Amino acid sequence: MSQNSDGPTPPDGLPDSLVAELGDLSLEDLRRTIVHAQELLQHQADAPSLIELNPGENVIRIEEQDGYTEVVKTVPCAEGCEDCPHGPYLYHVTEEQRPEGGTHTHWTLIGEVAPEEDD
Ligand SMILES: [Zn+2]
Incomplete structure (x- = not known):
């Protein structure tokens, strides 16, 4: 007997706790x-989505500025490099319209940039 036999099967990946809570709602x-x-979906769709990372990169800080986005991230270079990842580096990211x-x-x-100190 499945515990979902009397109701719809929730989508894969939906947390059990959320499924349970939704099941209890009026x-x-x-x-x-x-x-x-x-509303949450709409809100996230409005947020800048231009920041795409390559594998191995690690964002330390993202800040919206006037006309650009300030991104501080560390980047890897090559496999076997003992100093990886490098940085953090500061980038200014702008979105340009294509013709x-x-x-x-x-x-x-x-x-x-100097690594941020955690203290
Ligand atoms: Zn390296």
């Missing part, structure tokens, strides 16, 4: 949840 609460989830449509992300390396 119809009204479920509708509110959908509304809120849609043919769409946008192009332009990274400008400003320079190496």
Whole structure:
């Protein structure tokens, strides 16, 4: 006997705790949840999505500035390098309109920055 035999099967990857909570909601609460989830989706869609990382890169800081996004990240160079990852480096990231449509992300390396101290 499956414990989901009397209800819809939740999507793969949805946390069990969330499934359990949703299952306990009233119809009204479920509708509110959908509304809120849609608002969250919309909010995330509005956020800048231009920051794409290559494998092995590690973002230390992202800050929206006027006209560009400031990104501090460490980058790896080659397998077997004992000093990897390198940096952190400061980049200014701008999104440029392509003449043919769409946008192009332009990274400008400003320079190496001192590692942030955790204390
Ligand atoms: Zn290296």
